Amino acid sequence: MTDVVTYTRHDEIAVLRIANPPVNALSQAVRQGLSDAMDRAESEDGVKAVLIVGDGRAFIAGADIKEFGKPPMEPNLPDLCTRIEASPLLVVASMHGVSLGGGLEVALGCHYRVAQPSARVGLPEVHLGILPGAGGTQRLPRLTGAEKAVEAITTGRHIKAPEALELGIIDKIEEGDPETVGLAYARDLLASNAARRPVSEMPNPQGIDWDATHAALLKKGRGQLSPATAMRAVQAASELPFDEGIKRERELFMDLMNTDQRKGLIHAFFNERAVSNLPELKGVAPRALQSIGVIGGGTMGAGIATACLLSGLNVVMIEMSDDAAEAAKGRIGGNLAGALKRGKINQEKHDNLLSIALEVSQNYDSLKDVDLVIEAVFEEMDVKKQVFAKLDAACKPGCVLASNTSYLDVNEIAASTTRPADVIGLHFFSPAHVMKLLEVVVADQTAPDVVATGFALGKMLGKVAVRAGVCDGFIGNRILSTYRAVAGHMVLDGASPFQIDDALTDFGFAMGPFAVADLAGLDIGWATRKRKAATRHPDERVPTYIDRLCEQGHYGQKTGEGYYIYEKGKRGGTPNPKILELIKDEQQTLGITPRDFSDAEIVRRYMCAMVNEAAEVVGEGIARRPLDVDMTLLFGYGFPRYWGGPMKWADIQGLDAVLADIERYGQEDAWFWQPAPLLKQLVAEGRTFDDLNKEAA
């Protein structure tokens, strides 16, 4: 027996308790412990039933993800589930907290399942790029039917106990200590002479239209393989005897295990958690946070206020006039109505948030008691400085003064106050109550506990907070401007914006760069180009064909015309033929003979530009670790999660191959394609970005 599984006798019942904190993952020691304990229960006189329970906060959260990619160790999980199910004893699972992945599969290997009312179950393996590989795809559909199993397995969603009961996944809900509840249930079953009930012996579920479902899943997954592959395993449950179905599940599981997508998704899983673990913040307590000031009630300010309200913080919003205050209240009200509609809050909470937790004022004195204030006014340094001078005068000592600037110099903003140590950048992404990313921008003099407070706020709001240093655009927007630029270069050289958007959505991006530009408003890029024109390097290639469209008052989605034409009532747009004409004119003016691009070349150039700039950002310390870049792009820029982020993508391609391509592109445009020193160094040393992540851990 191992330490992580204990065995105790309660008359006729042997209790197997798993204690492998924090979430009872099924490590080799746990699997061995369960297997040994089953042997012991079966060999001891008088044992008639086995009860499996978990210690701490969960029954079992699944296979131990840290073991993936390492040589397999016996006993393997599918065999363990089969072994439990084949026991001549009556086997019961008493589930609390979460029973996920292999955890639910162990429970499905038991003959009966009782759960706490608050318990949740699920098979979330597809989010890790794999499928339930310990019989889940074969046993679950025998209980729920194929359609419900496909839905549960391909979404990986957590199912609450009442629904799990309705679906037949569990047999009973009972509140109380899980061991006490499980023992009582096992005793009842023994008293009523209940038979062993192996799910594998239940009839095959009826089939559904497998091919149509497979096609729909591929489309919905935007290139992600695991949901559609998992569906094929459920199909096997419907069409094959149990043992053959298990074999098919194993084959499909191994296929997925060997994919880059599995590596990318597991990288995302661990680093989504690691990103907020900053060595410099160990032992640094954040300042108290109860009430938040928000300056400016536009889309961004209203989104920030909504996020704070929904997380239980009081909000004081400052606006400049009665009309602006009313409009701000309206925006927040609209956001909260959305939360009400989606069932995130009830009517009473909605009303209280608007009438009690929110105060909209035109007077900075109303901020005197707030703990942290976030400025979300017009993106202009002078305007920001004026606001910070007022905040400096109005806010109490120790109040954190934050700017939501997306690219301005936070050091300069901080220097305009008498308390630069209290000043920080908190860069939200629009809509701020929806988007998960928060860049915590640390200026030269920002105090450590102010940084810790930025991360604490991120956690309270359910955001993925990433530490960034000060530079134009911080981590995300700085990298964005580089890969956006290479898309422009490819248009000048012959790829159409529509081909580029399609190639990148096929790669897995939520949207291509030109559709994004339409959404953001073409006037924004136009203004930036005008502002930067005077200081632009002579070798920098900047397409200006789109300015002709802006001059005619077409700014993208908001005016109905941009790269695409948008018809009222229709989702998405259709390519605007004018664009190709404008591009042709510019190519002629510049003397460019357009050439063909393959989709693969488009993706490669786009990704190489992204990785090269990201390596600069890490090399300069703007991002501390490559994983900070990966999480920024995943949670703020629609980067496909199954690639893990641009740095993980580069590691998977091989950094030497990425560098070689950058150097080759540099033969055409030496100004743009300058290999980042960090990239060159890693290639010379034979190391990867992930090595840097590990060294920083």
Ligand code: HSC
């Ligand atoms: C699986 O089960 C595969 C099987 O179907 C088949 C295998 C067959 C193999 C066949 C071979 C022939 N493992 O999230 P938190 C850590 S795949 C290891 O902050 P919360 C986590 O990293 C698995 N570690 O807490 C963190 O560590 P840190 C399917 C795991 O309360 C700590 O626990 N299961 C782990 O917000 C706390 O986590 C899943 O996908 C695991 N399985 O959420 C479930 N799970 O403190 C994944 C967690 O060092 N887990 N950790 O940072 C979750 O969804 C969430 O962690 C919970 C807890 C909801 C469990």
